[in-house]
Amino acid sequence: MLAYTIRRLLMLIPVLIGMSLITFSIIHLIPGNPAQVILGEQASPQAIASLEEQLGLNEPYFVQYGNYVAGILQGDLGTSLRTRGEISTEILPYLAATIELTIFALIFAVIVGVNAGIISAWRQNSMFDYTAMIIALVGVSMPIFWLGLMQQWVFAQELGWLPAFGRANPRDPVETTTYFYLIDTIINGRFDQWWTSFKHLILPGIALGTIPMAIIARMTRSSMLEVLRQDYMRTVEAKGSKTFTVIYRHGFKNAVIPVLTVVGLQTGTLLGGALLTETIFSWPGIGRYVYEAIGNRDYPVIQSGILVIATMFVLINLVVDLLYSYIDPRIKY
């Protein structure tokens, strides 16, 4: 296990290097002179020269790349061209907002998806099964930005049940220490604010979680169907265990590995989808941070934002890989 963990960590190195090469290249692959593109047509030659100086664009490529990597390793993600702030500090509240949203969406996707999948498998070919699987099929095909817009229209604008924009009531801002509003509000003892923040999470969280939920439901169903046919399941049933015990303790435990794989892969969908969801719901997360940077041609922010999201994705998949052997001791590396 330890050897595997170490090997898996070592395998990360080329991936991380490759990722940094790609994000590094973003600015260099801009057609034409990057500084000119960033500053626009009317920029003076002095302004262009000074920006080139600031971004170090005059150095040879490998020196630039060396500086870039050295910076990242020291936690320096560069300076935003628009706000002139350090990206590594600026990014933290956005990052926390995205993590909060993603975790909420993932919890929603897993709870609903796994249970729908289990019931579908247990009552195969029932009305529930058909309905759930049709919903899952439609869910996979749904553009999440459209689902988000529809939810906003129905639940926020027409029914007025839930807030459609932002993370909290703008007139009653949350005092932040960790940038996770659900935690900060508890630290501050403001449970009314906690409830508001929670309500703000619901619509974007469900919009973001729908595709993973659908995929998890389908995976759980097919994985459970396979397990339910096994002899040991018949034994458990014959023993007279309660249905609940049979399904959840003995059945799902054995069906969990493929489900876990899907969950790991879906975090990528979630992190990518966060960008769309955050745009629609004005959620101040890292996706929106990058999106706004694209509009402002703030390339250092684009580079670092993308690098941070991709690194998160890679680390999550690492954790999932390592979890396999913990959950299923039969898997040996």
Next chain:
Amino acid sequence: METVKKQETKQPMQGPEKPQKKVESISPWKEAYWQLRKNKLAIVGLCIVLFFILIAALAPFITTHTVSGMNAADRLTGPSSDYWFGTDYSGRDIFTRIVYGAQISLIVGFFAVTGAMFFGSLLGIVAGYYGRWVDMLISRVFDIMLAFPSILLAIAIVAMLGPSLQNALIAIAIINIPIFGRLVRSKVISIRQEEYILAAKAQGMKSSRILIHHVLPNSTAPIIVQATLGFGVAILEAAALGFLGLGAQAPTPEWGRMLSDSRQYIQSAPWTVLFPGLSIMLVVLGFNMIGDGLRDALDPKMKS
């Protein structure tokens, strides 16, 4: 000659309904076709997709308005006999725009998938067949590309190339290359061990010939399944980029773009948002249903 041999070894036994004549047997493709015909969902999916192809092809004949014909007097009017799906904020007929949007989505999907399939298969075959450092290099590149959430990589590519429909298409093709590449690579590696490849090698066949005549035909099934599912994904990704303003630009009737242009009118004129979104969902659903059916038909092992 080897082809015949290969066909026989790969051939699953036929069902009992027909007594076997000589050594002849139904090709796996024909069998898959029969399987597929029995799958109702796949047939429904096929009908949906054919429907969209049909309206896209017949666009000039079934629309009564022009794509960008603005009519300020009729802006944001609801669905009626004149405007089936209503009009948008500049009085353009939404039905017409959706029909022409179908052309765009299908073309983008087609070229993005074809491009990804071509380059992905090529790299996958090379990696899987030659192995060693070539495989190492190509596989690591795939790993790195897959380390990015796909839409994010597409955004990064568009951020470099500049926002346009063409660049969105290129970006979508690129992000899908490793998906095809990995699939083909793993298939090639398993095929490489087969005896008929060894036989072909022993006969002194050139690598390129073996690749084209033996390895590629035997990897087509998973490629076709992935291409069908990928078609839907590519359409979704193109719409997402259009929605973010990174794909098709303003007057183009691209569905994602139409959504983002109309989103501020959702309360007063919900049809402006409803119909483009429904179209995206339906066409993607169609491709997903066919893809699922094809997977069950072509790859019995993956059947759930």
